[in-house]
Amino acid sequence: MGSSPLPVSLQSKFQRSQSTSRLRDYHGNFNILRNIIFALFVLRILRKSFYFLRGHGLIGSILVLYHSIHKNAYKMFLNLPGVRSQVSKQLEIAKKDMEDKLVPSGPGTNHYRHLPKEPWTKEQLHTELESLAAMKRTRWEEGKVSGAVYHGESSLLDIQSEAMRLFSVANPIHADVFPAVRKMEAEVVAMVLALFNAPESGAGATTSGGTESILMACLSARQKGYSERRITEPEMIIPSTAHAAFHKAANYFKIKMHTVACPAPDYVVDVNRVRRLINPNTVLLVGSAPNYPHGIVDNIPALSKLALAYKIPLHVDCCLGSFIMPCLAKAGFPSPWAEEGGFDFRQPGVTSISVDTHKYGFAPKGNSCILYRNRQLREYQYFICPEWSGGVYGSPSIAGSRPGALIAGCWASMMFVGEKGYVDATHKIVTTKLTIENAIKEHSVLKETLSILGRPMVSVVAFESFDPAISVYDIADAMSKRQWHLNSLQDPPGVHVAVTLPMTKPGAVDSLIDDLVAVVQGEKEKALDRLKAGGPIEKGKGSSAQLYGVAGSLPDKSIVEKMVVAYLDTLYKA
Numbered sequence: 001m002g003s004s005p006l007p008v009s010l011q012s013k014f015q016r017s018q019s020t021s022r023l024r025d026y027h028g029n030f031n032i033l034r035n036i037i038f039a040l041f042v043l044r045i046l047r048k049s050f051y052f053l054r055g056h057g058l059i060g061s062i063l064v065l066y067h068s069i070h071k072n073a074y075k076m077f078l079n080l081p082g083v084r085s086q087v088s089k090q091l092e093i094a095k096k097d098m099e100d101k102l103v104p105s106g107p108g109t110n111h112y113r114h115l116p117k118e119p120w121t122k123e124q125l126h127t128e129l130e131s132l133a134a135m136k137r138t139r140w141e142e143g144k145v146s147g148a149v150y151h152g153e154s155s156l157l158d159i160q161s162e163a164m165r166l167f168s169v170a171n172p173i174h175a176d177v178f179p180a181v182r183k184m185e186a187e188v189v190a191m192v193l194a195l196f197n198a199p200e201s202g203a204g205a206t207t208s209g210g211t212e213s214i215l216m217a218c219l220s221a222r223q224k225g226y227s228e229r230r231i232t233e234p235e236m237i238i239p240s241t242a243h244a245a246f247h248k249a250a251n252y253f254k255i256k257m258h259t260v261a262c263p264a265p266d267y268v269v270d271v272n273r274v275r276r277l278i279n280p281n282t283v284l285l286v287g288s289a290p291n292y293p294h295g296i297v298d299n300i301p302a303l304s305k306l307a308l309a310y311k312i313p314l315h316v317d318c319c320l321g322s323f324i325m326p327c328l329a330k331a332g333f334p335s336p337w338a339e340e341g342g343f344d345f346r347q348p349g350v351t352s353i354s355v356d357t358h359k360y361g362f363a364p365k366g367n368s369c370i371l372y373r374n375r376q377l378r379e380y381q382y383f384i385c386p387e388w389s390g391g392v393y394g395s396p397s398i399a400g401s402r403p404g405a406l407i408a409g410c411w412a413s414m415m416f417v418g419e420k421g422y423v424d425a426t427h428k429i430v431t432t433k434l435t436i437e438n439a440i441k442e443h444s445v446l447k448e449t450l451s452i453l454g455r456p457m458v459s460v461v462a463f464e465s466f467d468p469a470i471s472v473y474d475i476a477d478a479m480s481k482r483q484w485h486l487n488s489l490q491d492p493p494g495v496h497v498a499v500t501l502p503m504t505k506p507g508a509v510d511s512l513i514d515d516l517v518a519v520v521q522g523e524k525e526k527a528l529d530r531l532k533a534g535g536p537i538e539k540g541k542g543s544s545a546q547l548y549g550v551a552g553s554l555p556d557k558s559i560v561e562k563m564v565v566a567y568l569d570t571l572y573k574a
């Protein structure tokens, strides 16, 4: 009848002893578990420290630590009450300067901050558009701007406008409604794949620009790492000279980034350092062909070997190189790393390449391509949402709706320029780059002050000042007073010129060199005067000298960041 064989007192004693032994068991198991978790924790820290030490070396690791302490101490200093108010006062002044420069006001400028109640007439619009087009600006037509406008001839602009007008309503998200745009997009990708020697398996997509192409390459690599190797803390290794878009990708997609020095005298990425930073979390290696700052092509063959050995994807950023890189040999110039097998998909380790059709592909702005070695890599960048209440959704890249007009403009530009046109353009551009390079190396005034950074082989030539009395930023500022729009660089301090077609027009490059000689001469005289007066006065007063020379030398960049925020805010001041 359910009665226990044991007396009640004994029964409870037995149960108690049984439960304490069970408790002891639990306790024992818990201890083991705790020790295992602790050991895993320690192992993880050891593993991380090991990869950190191996990646940076002992001295390098100490330096990293030192810089971080230095930076934080400086940050604290900036937050001291007296310092902070001084900093914000200076920032306000800088802000005001920016507004005065970027947002002209006063008599004759109209500001429209509300929709017009009555629609404008065609004539009204025409007049206003004409006056907007005539706003005071740098004359790119005369070849006075580095980069920015890559072609600009009216014959091409007319073709682009026609193509864009015909397809201004087109949106490739509706491939069935706009079949022509789908066709043109596929053909643009196919033509660019062919230019970069993609294998049969090659695949690609168009994007809104170089930044989006780079974002997609990094996303694809991250997704590949997760799908195939369950990497949840992805890392990538880029040259310090790689484009800022990689920093953006790391930020957007939460990829830890390592930057590797590109030391003088050749300024290509140090491949041994890249190797030391590789660890089981590495999802992507990067090389530029060429990089933006110095126009130098990293050692893609060596990076390709590394990528193959460690089975890691390798992205080649050919955004800037775009159509010049594949045309160099045909235009009669040496092609970087040709003897080692080239810089593109001919290197078996290269898995993706970004190519800006809107740079030296001469397409309208808002065009670029991302190319992959195979379709699987492209699939990793796709976004698919099967459960959306708006219907099953899929899109290849960041945007949903996309401008079909830009694809039509790109396709038309490529067909209109053709291979011969690109080879001719390459010839003109690289010849002009050589003219500037030779002037800096050979002109008696320039060669005493300036030196070329590395051995540029494409369209960009960068220089620094090796005369300690002359700041290269003062040279940039003096050039901009003469209406030249060159680009300032940091680490090392420098200036570059990205040659585009407008600069190849007769007279443009000669006047660039003449002005550069006059400016350097002027800076030399100023330096001599300073020496006579016995003090470093009147140096580094210009805007680029201030931003890069003064603010740039600070250990913590929060002031520079605040200046950039102020600049970006100013852009939206109506």
Ligand SMILES: *Cc1c(COP(=O)(O)O)cnc(C)c1O
Pocket: 209, 210, 211, 212, 214, 243, 245, 288, 290, 291, 292, 317, 319, 320, 356, 368
């Ligand atoms: C211009 C450029 C990019 C990307 O630029 P977008 O402005 O987004 O088109 C990327 N890499 C290099 C080397 C570049 O010069």
